[in-house]
Amino acid sequence: MSGPLLAIRDLRVDFATEKGTVRALFGVSLSIDPGETVGLVGESGCGKSVTALSILRLLPSPPAIVRGGEILLRGENLLDLPEKRMCEVRGKAVSMIFQEPMTSLNPVLTVGEQVAEVFTAHRECGRREAAARAVSWLGKVRMPDPERRAREYPHQMSGGMRQRAMIATALALEPSLLIADEPTTALDVTIQAQIMALLQEMRERERMAVLLITHDLGVVHDFADRTAIMYLGRIVEIAPTKGLFSDPIHPYTQGLLASLPGKGTGTARLSSIPGAVPDLSSVPPGCPFADRCPYRQAALDRFRGGADSRDSLGICDREDPPLFEYAPGHFAACHYQRAMRGGGAS
Amino acid sequence: MLRFIVRRLLLTIPLLVGISLISFLMIHLAPGGPISIATDLNPRATADARARLEKYYGLDRPLHVQYARWLERMATLDFGDSFSPDGRPVAQKIRERIPITLTINVLSMGLILLVAIPIGIYSAVHRGSLFDRASTVFVFTGFSIPTFWLALLLMILFGVKLGWLPISGIGSLDYQSLGLAGKIADRARHLLLPVLLAGFSGLAGMSRYMRSNMLEVIRQDYIASARAKGLPERKVVYRHAMRNAVLPVITILGLSVPDLLGGSVIFETIFAIPGMGQLFYQGVMSRDYPLIMGILTIGAFLTLLGNLLADVGYALADPRIRQG
Numbered sequence: 001m002s003g004p005l006l007a008i009r010d011l012r013v014d015f016a017t018e019k020g021t022v023r024a025l026f027g028v029s030l031s032i033d034p035g036e037t038v039g040l041v042g043e044s045g046c047g048k049s050v051t052a053l054s055i056l057r058l059l060p061s062p063p064a065i066v067r068g069g070e071i072l073l074r075g076e077n078l079l080d081l082p083e084k085r086m087c088e089v090r091g092k093a094v095s096m097i098f099q100e101p102m103t104s105l106n107p108v109l110t111v112g113e114q115v116a117e118v119f120t121a122h123r124e125c126g127r128r129e130a131a132a133r134a135v136s137w138l139g140k141v142r143m144p145d146p147e148r149r150a151r152e153y154p155h156q157m158s159g160g161m162r163q164r165a166m167i168a169t170a171l172a173l174e175p176s177l178l179i180a181d182e183p184t185t186a187l188d189v190t191i192q193a194q195i196m197a198l199l200q201e202m203r204e205r206e207r208m209a210v211l212l213i214t215h216d217l218g219v220v221h222d223f224a225d226r227t228a229i230m231y232l233g234r235i236v237e238i239a240p241t242k243g244l245f246s247d248p249i250h251p252y253t254q255g256l257l258a259s260l261p262g263k264g265t266g267t268a269r270l271s272s273i274p275g276a277v278p279d280l281s282s283v284p285p286g287c288p289f290a291d292r293c294p295y296r297q298a299a300l301d302r303f304r305g306g307a308d309s310r311d312s313l314g315i316c317d318r319e320d321p322p323l324f325e326y327a328p329g330h331f332a333a334c335h336y337q338r339a340m341r342g343g344g345a346s
Numbered sequence: 347m348l349r350f351i352v353r354r355l356l357l358t359i360p361l362l363v364g365i366s367l368i369s370f371l372m373i374h375l376a377p378g379g380p381i382s383i384a385t386d387l388n389p390r391a392t393a394d395a396r397a398r399l400e401k402y403y404g405l406d407r408p409l410h411v412q413y414a415r416w417l418e419r420m421a422t423l424d425f426g427d428s429f430s431p432d433g434r435p436v437a438q439k440i441r442e443r444i445p446i447t448l449t450i451n452v453l454s455m456g457l458i459l460l461v462a463i464p465i466g467i468y469s470a471v472h473r474g475s476l477f478d479r480a481s482t483v484f485v486f487t488g489f490s491i492p493t494f495w496l497a498l499l500l501m502i503l504f505g506v507k508l509g510w511l512p513i514s515g516i517g518s519l520d521y522q523s524l525g526l527a528g529k530i531a532d533r534a535r536h537l538l539l540p541v542l543l544a545g546f547s548g549l550a551g552m553s554r555y556m557r558s559n560m561l562e563v564i565r566q567d568y569i570a571s572a573r574a575k576g577l578p579e580r581k582v583v584y585r586h587a588m589r590n591a592v593l594p595v596i597t598i599l600g601l602s603v604p605d606l607l608g609g610s611v612i613f614e615t616i617f618a619i620p621g622m623g624q625l626f627y628q629g630v631m632s633r634d635y636p637l638i639m640g641i642l643t644i645g646a647f648l649t650l651l652g653n654l655l656a657d658v659g660y661a662l663a664d665p666r667i668r669q670g
C-alpha cells in the first residue's frame with residue numbers, strides 16, 4: 001500500500017469553556033506510515049491527548065469543537081464518517097490505550113468481560129468464543145493465570161495488570177494503528193519497563209503502526225522511528241528520531257535534550273526548561289515559545305534594520321513560525337533557525 | 347457478610363431503645379394527655395373518675411417508671427393495649443393496618459424507580475435537549491408544589507369534576523359483592539391517586555439524582571475506553587454507564603423509608619385510607635400512648651432495616667465491596 005496510513009492535516013480544535021474559547025490545537029499536521037512508530041512528545045497540557053482523542057473522535061463535545069482540518073485514515077476522512085462507521089473504526093482499525101489504568105476499566109464488570117466486549121462489539125464472534133479469546137489474549141500480554149484473572153474485577157488487580165488488560169483489548173482485533181497515550185506514566189518505574197517491553201514485542205508481532213504519546217524523551221529514543229515535539233497546541237519539530245536527537249533544531253527541542261541526564265537513557269521530565277507553559281487561553285500572536293526562548297533576543301538583534309526590513313520589529317513576536325524542512329523529513333518551526341540555517345519551504 | 351449482618355442487627359437493639367426513649371419523652375411533652383382529651387368535654391367526668399382512669403392506665407406513676415414498664419413489656423414483644431375505647435392490643439391494630447400502607451409505599455417506590463431512572467438517564471444522555479429542559483421544569487415544579495395541595499387539586503379534578511376516580515377509602519361500598527377481577531380493578535382505582543401522589547415528590551428528587559449521577563459517570567475514563575473499543579453509544583450508556591449510575595440508588599432507597607412512612611400519615615389521612623399512617627394520626631390526636639409508641643417503634647425498626655438492606659444490597663451489587 002502506498003501513502004501514509006494516517007494523515008492529520010491542519011487540525012484545529014477549540015474548547016468552548018465557561019471562561020471563553022480555549023484553543024487547544026492550532027493546525028496540527030502529522031502522518032504515520034503503515035507499521036511505523038511515531039513519538040509525540042510535549043509537556044503536560046500541550047495537546048497530545050486532544051490530538052489522540054481527535055483521531056478516534058472521542059473528544060467530549062461539548063466543550064470540544066473541531067474547527068478545521070482533516071484526519072485521513074487510508075485516505076478516508078474520519079471527521080466526515082457517520083458515527084456508526086466510526087464505531088467500526090474504533091477498536092478495530094485504530095485502538096487506544098489510556099494513561100490511567102486505574103480508572104480506565106469499568107469497576108462493575110469483570111476484566112474478562114471487558115476484554116471480550118471488543119470481539120462482540122465488532123461482531124467477530126459470539127459471547128462464549130469472545131470470552132475464550134479474551135482469556136487467550138490476556139495470556140498473550142503475559143497476564144499470569146489468565147483464566148482466573150479474567151473472572152476478577154479491576155479493583156483486584158494492580159495498575160500494571162490493568163494496563164496489560166487494556167493492551168490486550170487494544171490489540172485483540174489486530175489494529176493497523178495503536179495509539180498509546182502515556183501508557184506508562186501512571187505506573188511504577190519497574191512496571192513501566194515491563195509494559196514498554198510488552199508493547200515493543202507486540203508491535204513487532206502485530207506489525208502495526210504506533211502513535212506513542214509520552215513526555216519522556218528517553219522512551220521515544222528507544223522506541224520511535226520518528227518523533228514529533230509538541231508545544232502549545234502545535235508541532236514545533238518533527239524528524240526521524242535519530243536526526244532529532246543528533247541535530248535538534250527548535251530551541252525547545254534543544255532544551256528538552258539538554259535536560260536529559262545521560263544520552264538516551266534518562267527519564268527526564270520536560271519541565272527543566274526555564275519558564276512555564278503559558279495558558280492556552282491567552283496565547284499572544286507570534287511564536288508560542290517566544291517568552292521562554294533563548295534565541296529570541298538574538299533574533300531581534302539580527303533582524304533589526306537588517307536585510308529584511310519587514311522583520312525590524314522582531315518577527316518572533318509577530319508571526320507564528322511555520323514548519324520548514326532542514327533535512328529530509330526533518331521539520332522545525334523557528335524564525336531564527338530559518339534565517340541562520342536556511343532551509344526549503346515546507 | 348453473615349457476621350456483618352448479625353452485628354448490624356444486634357446494633358439495632360440499643361438504637362431502638364434510644365429512639366423509643368426519645369419518642370416516649372416527646373409524646374409526654376406534647377400538651378394534653380389521653381385522659382384529658384377523653385374527658386375534658388364530658389360534664390359527667392368527675393375528678394375522681396379521672397384519677398381512677400389514670401391509675402387504670404398507669405399514668406399516675408412517674409415517667410421513668412412508665413417508660414421502664416413499657417420497655418419491659420417490649421422485651422417480650424408485647425406492645426400493650428390501646429387506650430382507645432375498644433382497648434384492643436396495639437400489635438393487632440397495627441397488623442391489620444400495615445399491609446395497605448406497605449402496598450402503597452412499595453407501589454409508589456416502584457413507580458419512582460420505573461419513571462425516575464429512565465427520565466434521569468435520558469436527560470443526562472441528551473443533556474440540554476428539549477426533553478432535558480422539560481424534565482427540569484417538571485422536577486422543579488415537583489419540588490415546589492406541596493403534595494397535599496396537589497392531592498386536593500387532583501381529588502377535585504378526577505373525583506369531583508370528572509368523576510373518574512373515587513377519592514376516599516380503598517374499596518367501594520359494593521366491594522364484597524364484586525368478582526375477583528372487579529375487586530382488583532376497584533382496588534386499583536382507589537389506590538391510583540394515593541400511589542401517584544405518594545411518589546410525586548420522590549419522583550422529582552430521584553430523577554434529578556439519577557441525572558447528576560449519570561452525568562458524573564459519563565465523564566469517567568472507563569466510559570471513554572468503552573467507546574474506544576467501538577461499542578455503540580447505546581451499549582456504552584446502558585451497559586457501562588447505567589450500572590454505575592444506578593448503584594447508589596440502592597442506598598437512597600434504603601434511606602427513604604422514614605420519608606415514606608411520614609408521607610403515609612398525610613396521604614392516608616387525606617384519602618381516608620385505613621393504613622398505619624391514619625392509625626398513627628388518630629393515635630396522636632387521642633394521645634393513645636401505647637399505640638403511638640408501637641407505631642414509632644415499628645417505624646424505627648423498618649428504617650433501620652431499610653438501612654441494613656441498603657448496605658447489604660449495595661455490597662452485593664458492587665464488586666468492589668462484594669469481593670473485599
Ligand SMILES: Nc1ncnc2c1ncn2[C@@H]1O[C@H](COP(=O)(O)OP(=O)(O)O)[C@@H](O)[C@H]1O
Binds near residue numbers: 017046
Ligand atoms: N475537557 C476539556 N475542557 C476544556 N479544555 C480542555 C479539555 N481537555 C483539554 N483541554 C485543553 O486542551 C489542552 C491540551 O490538553 P491535553 O491534550 O489533554 O494535554 P496533554 O498534552 O497533557 O495530553 C489543555 O491545556 C486544556 O486547555
Ligand code: SF4
Binds near residue numbers: 287296299336
Ligand atoms: S521563532 Fe523566535 S521565539 Fe520562536 S523559537 Fe524561534 S527564535 Fe525562539
Ligand SMILES: [Mg+2]
Binds near residue numbers: 048049050099181182
Ligand atoms: Mg494527556
